[in-house]
Amino acid sequence: MTTANKAGYSAYLRAIANDNSLPIEQAALDLWLKDLQNPLRWSVRPLLQFIFAVLLHLIWLFKRLPLPQFSAHNTLQRLICWFCTHFVSKEANLLILRHYATESNVLNFLAVNSPNVSFNPVQLYPKSIADMQHASFVEHDQELFRLFAELGHWQSPKPPLSPGELNWQHWQSIDMQRFDVAEKRTQWLDFETSHALFMCLFCLLLTREEYRDAINGFNLDQSIAIRIGDLVGDSSLRELAYNKYPHYLVGPWNLGQRFLMHGFFTEHLYAYLQQHKADQKPQNHT
Template identity: 80%
Template sequence: MSKKTSAYLNAIANDNSLPIEQAALDLWLKDLQNPLRWGVRPLLQFIFAMLLHIIWFFKRLPLPQFSAHKHLQKLICWFCSHFVSREANLLILRHYATESNILNFLAANSPGSPANPVNLYPKSIADMQHASFVDHDQELFRLFAELGSWHHPEQPLKPTELSWQQWQPIDMSSFQLTEKRTQWLDFESAHALFMCLFCLLLTREEYRDAINGFNLDQSIAKRIADLIGDNTLTEMAYNKYPHYLVGPWNLGQRFLMHGFFTEHLYAYLEQRRQRQEQ
């Protein structure tokens, strides 16, 4: 961090109390110093939060439902490749990998019949047209349905019993991004623009499910905590209580904290995997 960086940012640049990979921390700290985050983002979030609630209201009316997944994917990928900063794009690509790894670890080590693994590991913006934002949510719901009711194991698994078969460590050099001069938008400002598009181009049930899927973070943490014997993992989950369905209020913060949750839990599990290999 530079000497001109604030005292607080210098502090969190050296705080690893919660596990996080240095690459993710560096990207986030750079994104935090994007001037647009502090100047433009509050205005964007205010305007688009109002628009989001208007779209949400009309989607809840007893009208014919429609969705346009392909158009949604193309618009998001086009916008990312032209206007979203390199740091934000890398954080988005990392999120696919962190969550896929966590879900695959859970599937591989859960008692009973294993669920089919999640295979969403895009390496570029173009890949995200296929590793769909929609599939990202639907794969989570599929996995939980296939795992079924959770039977809390009497004893956690021994380190040698843990399966890492589907685990894919994140290699930052594998991500392929072409930078453009127009790519200046920070992570949170980009999400403020995306959230209205999602609400419009998904059916009301798809969108409602997507914004409530964050609340499964607590369930994921609890299940993995049971498997490895560390009950502190549930403290990483900001989004909780999946049986309580919510609307789009405070969506930006809940979305961001979901991203932090997967980064923290991925880093924690990756550290355990590396210790086991050694």
């Protein structure tokens, strides 16, 4: 039985379950549709998001006062992993783990196919919540910035690379069976509500520059889409990016939506490239 035919889905959810206009893997779509069905998302989340949004802006103001800056990366990561283990739903945890893999794949594909570039591949592919102690959220952001610095100025290939020229050396297809996420009775928070709490912790336990960079890193989505579109000869990929214009720095306003759309962007681009890889002949790079 397909997701669209499962009982309990509204007419709109059945519609988007059958809409494949945007690339997305079925596993990710199933997780997201189940997360949308979480009753707390529609009752508790609006209130908590309002409270956490106010708290976030107060912390943001506090961190920007002329006071000595402090950070606590290890404490931040331990708190997030503890919270994920005990209170975040299994579906939301799996979506978080998928995000590491989708973004690592997209960045490595971009780097290995960029012209005349020497780079260190991104190695963030956690398979469990415990793995995120080491493949931390802070490192997730810093790896993005490091890779862009290593890539330097973009030189669009002319013409685009043919399917046989594309290099998939560092690509790791996502196998949901390899994720190890235990389910507890206390895990009831949906993805968006969980993030509303996380963003307050991030703002408090990072320096103001680290946090400012992290919430503006989403805007590199447009640059990633432009570069990969140039590589494969598909300019429509830039339309997948909701977060745009990286030179315009923003604050925490509307952060929850921008974070969520960043997650959708990486899922869309991963699914597009995964299909691109599957369409190639066996003798090409694996």
